[in-house]
Every structure is written in C-alpha cells, then in structure tokens.
Amino acid sequence: MNVRSQISMVFHLDKCIGCHTCSVACKNVWTDRKGAEYMWWNNVETKPGTGYPTLWEDQEEYQGGWEVSDGKLQLKSTSKKKIVFNIFHNPHMPSIDDYYEPWTYNYEHLFDAPASDDQPVARPISQITGELVQIESGPNWDDDLGGSPVYAANDPNLEGLSEEQREQLSSVERLVYFYLPRICNHCLNPSCVASCPSGALYKRGQDGIVLVDQNRCRAWRSCVAACPYKKVYYNWFAGKAEKCILCYPRLETGQAPACFHSCVGRIRYLGVLLYDASRIEEVALKKDAELVEAHRSLILDPNDPEVISAARAAGIDEAVLESARKSPVFKFVKEWKMALPPHIEYRTMPMLFYVPPLSPVISSRVNGLVDFDSTEFFHDIDESRVPVRFLANLFGAGEEREVRYALRKQKAVRWWRRARTAGDVDQETALRMLAEADCTPEQAEAIYQLTSLCTFEDRFVIPPMHREQVIEQAQSPQQARSSAGFGFTTGTARSI
Amino acid sequence: MKKRAVPGERALTDVCCLQVLSFLGQSWSTVGAPSHILCFVHAAPLEATAMTVHGSIGLSCGLLFFIAGLSAQSPAEDYAQNCAMCHTIGGGPLVGPDLAGMSSRRERAWLVRFIVDPQAVIDSGDATARALLQSYQGMVMPAIPGITPKRATALVDYVRQQEGSGGAAKTGQGAPAALEPFTSREVERGRALFSGLAPFEAGGTACIACHDTGDLPLLGGGSLGPSLTHVFKRFGGRKGLETWLASPPTPEMASLYRRRPLTEQEITALIAYFEDRAAGEAKPAAHAGFLLLGSAGTALILLIFHLLWRERFHGVRARLVRQYRTRGVQ
Incomplete structure (x- = not known):
C-alpha cells in the first residue's frame, strides 16, 4: 500500500443553479491576461450540450485520455512512434473556433466617433487581433439550451438513448437541462502529465494538484491534446501551457479556491482523500463497467488503523490525516457513494466527483399531486426527464448501476426529510424507501446536513499545507533567508 | 474569421x-x-x-x-591572366575582338574607361560599346577583378607595344585547337564531364550544377548560369572556348575553377560536346518539363502529408453549424 493524500472535490449538481459566478471569479483572478482571454479554467456547461470547447467529450475527434491496448495503458493522442511524425505540430488540437474567439467591444468609438446622424455603437472586436469580428460562438454559447438543434442535439452523452427519449429532452413542457461546472479534475493518472515531452507537468506530491512548470514548458502542447477534459490551455502570448491550479496560493493560506469560495449555490465541497497509489494502473486497466467501483476502491478509509500506519510510514502529516477524517469529499464519494467521477472511461482517474442531479419527474399525477403511493418507490427515477442512461454516459462509463444508486439515495433522503418536516409522507414509507436505497436514518440526516445546512467549514476542509516543510525538502531556507520569498520571482521567457 | x-x-x-x-x-x-x-x-x-x-x-x-x-603584376602577366583567354593581338577574334589596331580605332580614354567598367559604359548608352555588344551576341566583357584606371592604362600601353612588335601575345594561350572533327567518344566524354558522371581531375564542380544544354535527362541542368546549348557559336568556336575554359574570367567561374583548373583533355572533351550540341537540332529548354514535374512532385508531397495526417482534428463547431444549416430546421 502506497498511501498518498490528495485534495479532492465534489460538485453537487442537484444544487447548481448555473449562475457562472465560479467562472467569473476564476476569470478575474487568473485568466484576465493577454493570451489567456479565451481560457476558462472554470466553466459551466448546460447538459445536454456540447460544452467548451465544442464536443470536448468526443474523443474520436480530440483523442484525449487513455486507451487499453494489448493489456497496457496507452495515450490516445501520442506515443513514441507518433511523435516522430507530429514533432512540429500536434494534429489533434482544438482550434480557436472550437473554444471561441474572445471578444470585447470598441467602447472608445462611443467617444471618438465623428458627428453623424446615427448614434455611435460599440462593435465587437477580437481580443486577439483587435479587429472587428462577427461573434459566432462563446464559452457558454449553448447556455440554457441556446442553439440546441446545433449543440444539445449533438451531445455525445445522448449515445444509446432511444429516438423517443431524445425527442422528449427538448419537447415542449418536458424540456430539461442541468448544469455541469467543470474545472481541472487533478487526476490520479493524468494524461497531460504523461504526454509532456519536456516533463513540465507534474502532480504535486503533498496535495496532488496538477501543475505546469512555466520554466520547463516548451510549448509542445501535447498536454492540450492529451487532456480528455480539455482543461489544459495554451497561452499564445506567453508560449506556455496553463491550467487550473486549484488556487494553490489560496489553499496554502487556508482559503478555499476562488470558484469554491464564490459558489452561490454552495454546490462545491473540498477535502482530503487518501488513496493507494500502487494500485492506480491496475484499476485504470479494468473494464468500463467496473471502473467507477474500482476507482472508489482506490480511496482509503482514514479511520482504518492499517491505512493510518501506512500513511504515517509514507510521511503524511498527522494534521492531514485528521483533515482526511473530516473530509466531506470522503463522505460523498466513499461512505455514501453518491458522488461519481466524470467520464471515468477516459481512465485518467479524475479526483473531482459529481453528485448526479435529480430532475423533474414525468410521473403520473393524482388530483394535481405526484402519485407517491406507488408500490415501486423509485419509479420516477426511471421516468425522470433526464434519462438515467444520459447520466450514466456522463458519470458511469455507460453503466447505470452506480448512477441509479446515487439518485435513489438522494430521493430517499428527500422523502425522509418530508416525512420529518412536511409530514406529507408517512414515516413508515420513508423508512422503507431509505432501506431500499441502502441508507440508514442516521446517514440520511448526515446527508441532509451536509447537503442543505452546510457551513463554510463543513464544505471546505482544507488541511494545513506545511509549506515550510515542503520547501525545506526542495531548498534550504537558510540559503534564501535574506531574499524575498521562495521560488522564481522573475517572469519566464517565452518558449517559442 | x-x-x-x-x-x-x-x-x-x-x-x-x-x-x-x-x-x-x-x-x-x-x-x-x-x-x-x-x-x-x-x-x-x-x-x-x-x-x-x-x-x-x-x-x-x-x-x-x-x-x-597584394600582388603588383606586370602588364604582361596581367594580360595573360585576364585578357588572353578572349582576345588576341592580330590572331583574329575569339570570344572578344582582335585587339590589333585597338589604339588607333578607339580613343585612349575610352579604352581605359571601358576596361575599368564595361557594363557602366554600355549602360551609359555609348554607341560604340552598344555596337560591340551587338556584334558579340550580347556578351558583356567581364570586369577584371580589382582593376584600377592605372592598371587599365598599363594594359592599353602593353597591347599597343605588342601590336607594334608582333610579340608573344599574338594568339591566345593554350594549345592550338585541332581542326579535324571530334570523335563520338570525345563527345560522350564531354557529356559525362558536363553532367558530373565523370569527375574533373582537379575536383572542379560539374557544369550541370549551374548550366543546361537542353539534352540532359530528367530535370536537365541548372538554371543559375546561362544555357550552354549554343555556347560554341557564341564563344567563337573551338579556339574561343578553349582559351575561355583554360582560365575562366567571370567572377563566378573564376571562383570555382581558378584553383581547380580543367585539364587540356577535359577542355577538348567539353568543346567536343559543345560543338556537338550546337550542331544538333535546337531542342527547347526543359522548362515546361520542370514545371510539370515540379507540380506533380508538389501534388505528391501534399498527398503524402494528407495521408499521413488524415486523422487530424478538423474543427468541430463550424462543422456542426454547417451540418445544421444544410439539414435545415426540423
């Protein structure tokens, strides 16, 4: 057992209202710079939809992530052989049109325009060239199903849905969508790190944050192509790859990342997970249908004495272990099994998990009320507007079992709380539902607490980062005592 | 966009x-x-x-x-190195005119001016220079490297002195060219030397690198230098070519062959080849073939690139929009 600690995340999609506050917070803090205008380290997508960059989930096109060939894990985008032919240019990179042409407006024109019969207007100009542009797309162009015949209709997750189900998704009065906020998943088996010819990307030892060393990056852009989530971006001005850094400077000072901190719906949870690094490859080689469960089996119980002693042996600090025991992520992912990794079939072992959303039911109505006296309690999960199959494509590698489990538990908790507070459900029914959903009343209360009444401290359990210890491992503070700070304090030169 | x-x-x-x-x-x-x-x-x-x-x-x-x-030459050496391959004094015209009687035909100042920079005199629209140019198939006399008015004056004096005495510089240097027809073996040898199939003894660059003769296979010869199809006629036959090749005066040729001169046999073989070319029917230069072959090559390379990278990413958003537009609203 090789125990490592990782700062992991849970996004509770049932609570996301799609306000994009997270995206804006991130943009203001990190990507409001030349060359980064088009980047959205955090973005919120409407599902069904094709997302940002367009159709990022279609790995036939983008060739991101891993595939199993001859019983071995292999990057889809590149290999030692392929790189010979693609040494000057990676052929699987999204073009700016697939992200979007970032634009602003020429506001000066409002002041500088010569006298004329017409009101001057501020026309859109490209943030890259400064020329007038025709806006054709944006980072959330298909927000709330905008342009759905083009975008939503082409969502790769619709695969396996019947014609009837597809039509239902956009039919009048049954139309449905939910939001999918996305940041870097800080994967356990990151394909971006594996693909980098310069070794510029790395997974930080103490907390598992995946970073790009700006001094070592040589603009190969292999990471851009290799990341199946398209969460590594290329800064055309700096000539370097950039990605979400999980606001590590904030984490190191005990603050939640900007997108977490600003989340209006309080959908985001952050905490430490312990995992067994020695089994990553074995798990990543499993069949699609077994992946979710296998991935979960990598996560270790911080209360298990065996795990604790192995963690201590691996040099994990006592305070981190303590933090892992309080981790809301551990509860959602491992204890309650409600949070699932996105597109685990890309085999990068993402460490960001999503609680799948419940959607309005199509169930029968009796006198204007939902019929809850059915002997089959969870009929509405199969009849919910978002087909389970769709969610399974997103969160279960096409396997419905785990998604169904998470949805049933959510529903059982809701009904349990209705029995407790509103009283329109009798206690016995609620208990039976809980039992069928593999949940105890205590667990239901805990889920309810962490879902609905969670405070800042409940949602973000940030371990002390011990920067001083980490720095001591890399360089002697004695040598740097008279200088200003650690690390490189000068800018990096453009690589190409 | x-x-x-x-x-x-x-x-x-x-x-x-x-x-x-x-x-x-x-x-x-x-x-x-x-x-x-x-x-x-x-x-x-x-x-x-x-x-x-x-x-x-x-x-x-x-x-x-x-x-x-560096080297202060005597006018005689200067003449031998820079003039004798194209001119004679009383020996009849070679590549350039016979210099006998030069001093009486032209003004002294004109001669000096012309020797120092022939191209400039031609460009100035001088009628005499233009007429000369025409009678020598548009061949401009190459400027002698490092020539000064002083050296030019010395040369003019030397020529005048020689024409009076009927001296050593009467004919061009090198062995007198044979008059009997060349054998086909000599012609073949010349072609092999020209095209680089046989190397020059001193290691000089093969002619094909810069010149063409219009009968070379495939891509033909180079186009950096002038075509040598009719060089035999242009240079005034065997004698002219011989003196010229023995010590080429143009800066480009000089830089390549001064240190690696051609041997007598090589010169004879090349002359044989040039004579043969001039006698044969004038084929059009291979430029049309070039263009065709070049275009075909380009197309082939592009095709290979396309096949190599046919799986490349082509951009999806624009395609989705296009597909929707052609399909229309459903």
Missing part, C-alpha cells in the same frame, strides 16, 4: 513543412546538388540556395580583390 497562430492552428503544419523543406534545400545546396530540383517544391529552398551561392560568390570575389591588391 481569419486563421491565427493560436492553439490548434492548422496552418502551423504548413509552416513547419516549409521549415523542413528549406532546411533540406540548404543542406542539399551545400553538398553541391543541382539547386533547381527543389525550386518547384517551394520558393523558400530556392531562396536559401541562391543566398548560399551568392554568399560564396561574394566571398570569393572579396578574396580575389584581396589577392589582386
């Missing part, structure tokens, strides 16, 4: 291809391969080659000036 050099820029592939090609072009030209082979692939290699060639010419010219400046 215009394409730009931002992530996923496909145009970058083309740029990179060009870099590779131009690199190949440069390395090829440095090993002395016919420069034009790459010309039709893209302009960049041609440029690179031309630059290399010009660079070397410039360098060698500089070197010659330096040498000329």
